[in-house]
Amino acid sequence: MTSRAHSDLELYWRLLRWARPFRAHLTGFFFLSLLSTPLALLGPVPLKIAVDEVLGEGRIDLLPLAAGLLVLIAVLRETLDLAITYSSTYIGQRIVLAFRTRLFSHAQRLSFAFHDSKGTAESVYRILWDAPAIQHVAVNGVIPLVTAALTIVAMIFVTARIDWALAVVALLITPVLFYVTRSYRKPLRVRYRRLSELEKSALSIVQEVLGALRVVKAFGREEREAQRFEDHSTLTLRVRERLTLFQGGFDILVGLTTAAGTAVVLYLGVDHVQKGVLTLGELLVVMAYLAQLYAPMRTITSKAADIQSSLTSAERAFALLDEAPEVPERPHARPLARAEGRIEFRRVRFGYDPARPVVRDVSLAVPPGARVGISGVTGAGKTTLVNLLTRFYDPDEGAVLLDGVDVRDYRLADLRNQFAIVLQDPVLFSTSIAENIAYARPSASREDIEAAARAANAHDFIAALPEGYDTAVGERGMRLSGGERQRVSLARAFLKDAPILILDEPTSSVDVETEATIMEAMKRLMRNRTTFMIAHRMSTLDHCDVRIDVDQGRITISPLISA
Numbered sequence: 238m239t240s241r242a243h244s245d246l247e248l249y250w251r252l253l254r255w256a257r258p259f260r261a262h263l264t265g266f267f268f269l270s271l272l273s274t275p276l277a278l279l280g281p282v283p284l285k286i287a288v289d290e291v292l293g294e295g296r297i298d299l300l301p302l303a304a305g306l307l308v309l310i311a312v313l314r315e316t317l318d319l320a321i322t323y324s325s326t327y328i329g330q331r332i333v334l335a336f337r338t339r340l341f342s343h344a345q346r347l348s349f350a351f352h353d354s355k356g357t358a359e360s361v362y363r364i365l366w367d368a369p370a371i372q373h374v375a376v377n378g379v380i381p382l383v384t385a386a387l388t389i390v391a392m393i394f395v396t397a398r399i400d401w402a403l404a405v406v407a408l409l410i411t412p413v414l415f416y417v418t419r420s421y422r423k424p425l426r427v428r429y430r431r432l433s434e435l436e437k438s439a440l441s442i443v444q445e446v447l448g449a450l451r452v453v454k455a456f457g458r459e460e461r462e463a464q465r466f467e468d469h470s471t472l473t474l475r476v477r478e479r480l481t482l483f484q485g486g487f488d489i490l491v492g493l494t495t496a497a498g499t500a501v502v503l504y505l506g507v508d509h510v511q512k513g514v515l516t517l518g519e520l521l522v523v524m525a526y527l528a529q530l531y532a533p534m535r536t537i538t539s540k541a542a543d544i545q546s547s548l549t550s551a552e553r554a555f556a557l558l559d560e561a562p563e564v565p566e567r568p569h570a571r572p573l574a575r576a577e578g579r580i581e582f583r584r585v586r587f588g589y590d591p592a593r594p595v596v597r598d599v600s601l602a603v604p605p606g607a608r609v610g611i612s613g614v615t616g617a618g619k620t621t622l623v624n625l626l627t628r629f630y631d632p633d634e635g636a637v638l639l640d641g642v643d644v645r646d647y648r649l650a651d652l653r654n655q656f657a658i659v660l661q662d663p664v665l666f667s668t669s670i671a672e673n674i675a676y677a678r679p680s681a682s683r684e685d686i687e688a689a690a691r692a693a694n695a696h697d698f699i700a701a702l703p704e705g706y707d708t709a710v711g712e713r714g715m716r717l718s719g720g721e722r723q724r725v726s727l728a729r730a731f732l733k734d735a736p737i738l739i740l741d742e743p744t745s746s747v748d749v750e751t752e753a754t755i756m757e758a759m760k761r762l763m764r765n766r767t768t769f770m771i772a773h774r775m776s777t778l779d780h781c782d783v784r785i786d787v788d789q790g791r792i793t794i795s796p797l798i799s800a
Contacts, residue, residue, distance in 0.1 A: 245422075248548045249374065251555060255336055256375040262328045263375065270321055270384040274391050276314050281525035283307040289518030329372035337368040340554060346562050349629050350589060358441035363557045366436070370550035378544045392526050399519050400509060403502050407527055410498040414491060421487045422545060428480045429549040435473040442466045502527055564628050566649045573651040577640050578605040578736045578767030580626065585635035587625060594633070595621045597790035605736075608768040610778030613787035619771045622787065623739045626769070627656050657735040657762075661742035663726035665714030670699055671706040673714070673725055677733035685732060693727035694758045720751035727758050738763060740770040744777060756780075 256263060286303040290296045344360040352360070397404035446453055446462045453462055506523055509515040515523070580603040588594035595618045603609055611619045624630050625637050628644055636643045644652055657677070665673045674689055675681045681689075686706065690696040698721055702708045714722045723743060730738065740759060744752040760780060763770075770781060778784050784795040 245548060248551050248555070249379070252371050252374045252551055253379070255339075255371055256332050258335070259328060259332050262324075262331075263380070266321075266324045266328055266376065267380050267383070269317075269324060270380055271387065272317055273314075273321070273384060274388045276310060276317060277388055278391060278395060278526075279306075279310050280314075281522040283310070284525065285518040285522045287518075288521055289516050293516065293518065325376050329369075329376040332375060333369050333372045336371045336554070337364055340364045340368055340557055343558055343560075347560055348562060348564055349624075351560060353589075356441060358437060358444050360557060361444065362433075362437040362440055363554050367433075367550040367554040370547040370554060373547035374544060374551065378547060396523055396526050399523055400506070400515055403506055403509070403523055403527075406502050406505060407498055409501075410494050413494050417487065417490050417494065421483075425480075425484065425487075425545040426549055428476070428483060429546045430552075432473065432476050432480060433549060433553060435469065435476055439466060439469045439473055442469055499524075499527055564631050564645075564649070567645060570648040571642065571646050573639075573647045573655065576655045576736050578655075579603070579638075579640050580737070580767060581638040581641075582622075582625075583636045583638065585625060585632045585637060587621065587630060587632045587634075589630075591633055595790050596625065596632070599635075599790075599792050601785065601792065601794070603767060605767055606765055607783065608763055608770065608781040610781035610784040611769060611771045611787060612773065612775065612778060612784060617787040618790045619787050620741055623741065623769050623771070626737075627653055627658070627739070655735055656737050656739055657730035657733045658739045659723070659726050659730050659741065659743045659759075663714065663722040665710050665717070665722055665725060667710065667712045669704075669707045669709055670702075670725060673710060674706075674728045674732055677729045681732055686728075689728040689732035690725075692731045692758065692761055693724050694754050695721070695724035695728050698724070720755065723751075723755055724758065727755065727762060731762055736766055738766045738768040740768065740772075742771050742773065744772070744774075752777075 283303040283306045286299055286306070290299045291303065340360075341364050344364065347360075393404050393408060396407065442462070442465055446466070453459060503524065506515065506520045510517055510520050580601075582599045582601040585596055585599045586594055587596040599622070611622065613619050621630070625632055626639075626644070628649060631645060636645075638644065639647070639652070639655070666676065671683065671686050674686050678685070683706070687696060690699055690706075699706055699708070708716075710716050710722075710725075714725070717725070727743075743759065744755050756777070759770075763780070768781075770778060772778050786793045786795065
């Protein structure tokens with residue numbers, strides 16, 4: 238996934254625009270954060286009273302006031318910190334949830350071509366790890382920066398009222414801090430980008446190995462895969478260590494700069510006390526303000542460094558959002574309630590790589606309710622034909638028509654609602670059998686679910702399970718046998734009751750007895766539906782009306798087999 242580099246300003250703008258629905262929350266959080274400024278200004282006041290009034294003037298009666306004021310300011314500060322922390326979490330997590338949901342939704346709409354080329358780990362990393370960037374910038378980044386800047390202005394104003402010369406000296410380090418921050422910003426972004434790529438690579442290994450664990454175990458490659466993961470993770474560790482040292486060097490420069498400023502102010506301040514320009518209490522107040530003045534400055538510089546990490550994540554997240562679906566819905570697309578099922582391919586040409594077409598000049602007309610068998614060697618283009626029909630891909634040339642209308646002119650959701658698909662390797666989710674069947678129609682009643690299971694010859698084995706229809710099937714349905722998973726998949730297709738049926742080698746991985754049970758159910762399922770059945774075994778296609786043989790992307794239509 239590649240995209241042009243974005244400037245900091247562009248990324249700030251996009252992130253803040255995404256946070257716009259939460260502007261009321263963010264505004265409240267901003268004003269809550271502003272309360273820290275007057276509390277910071279009040280912090281040194283009890284100390285000044287104790288030194289100048291109590292010790293200097295002998296006003297012992299003011300000591301309880303100074304002590305009480307000190308405790309009150311501490312209570313208010315801790316209460317405010319708790320409120321700010323809670324508000325930051327409350328608002329930030331909701332913004333992240335909205336952004337993460339948008340990323341997930343968009344990733345689902347991207348074409349198979351995108352996911353085939355990039356792998357699922359690419360999208361998973363962006364959704365889970367890059368999405369929080371919006372919180373780090375909009376809530377934990379920008380608002381603390383603005384609050385720190387306002388605190389600096391207030392501190393400088395009050396310090397200047399006490400001793401303008403010390404205020405000027407304190408400000409002299411600002412250009413140095415700005416230069417240091419500017420010098421480190423781009424190198425930090427580059428290093429964070431490299432770190433993110435390595436972390437994604439390690440995640441990809443974990444996902445790949447756990448998804449193919451049976452193969453890994455069968456070949457005894459656990460140690461090799463563990464070593465591969467360790468090698469990638471070690472490289473990630475080294476990059477993170479170097480990044481930590483680099484950022485630590487930045488922090489050292491900032492610390493030395495502020496320490497130098499504090500030392501100069503202290504030297505001049507003592508001189509002013511000796512000359513009677515300042516009282517000792519006023520010097521202590523100035524030094525306390527200076528510590529609080531440099532704290533926001535360090536906040537600004539450290540936040541600027543941390544934000545580079547967040548901006549790197551934001552850049553990657555927006556790169557996913559900027560990926561356009563390869564099968565976009567056309568403006569003013571036509572609605573489709575229920576199709577008749579008349580299918581036509583008109584001189585269709587398609588290739589995953591345009592230079593190497595998989596489907597070549599295919600023309601085919603299928604009347605409603607016809608049963609079409611598709612045969613051919615592996616890689617001939619059988620599945621690609623039905624993928625074009627469902628708009629998982631769009632043809633490079635020609636058109637696929639449904640009821641006389643180009644499928645690209647229909648609303649995508651309406652179009653795909655016309656198909657029920659049963660795959661060679663049935664896909665089940667890690668929920669109950671009932672929920673897997675109802676995936677086709679979530680509002681279905683238990684009676685409808687059971688009726689679909691009976692039609693698919695699945696009811697008997699489901700009823701025999703200890704928890705019946707509430708039995709959890711496990712990840713990818715692995716608690717069921719292959720034949721059982723296929724019958725649940727057929728039940729799902731029965732429940733959907735779509736006018737067009739696609740059967741992609743549904744019996745290739747089951748035994749002969751199970752195949753007979755599944756074929757009996759499929760005959761019922763094919764009744765009054767336009768059906769495309771893909772199979773290697775010719776006997777599986779005996780119940781089709783016509784058979785087409787696919788060879789190197791071209792089709793040959795066989796004579797009518799049965800009426």
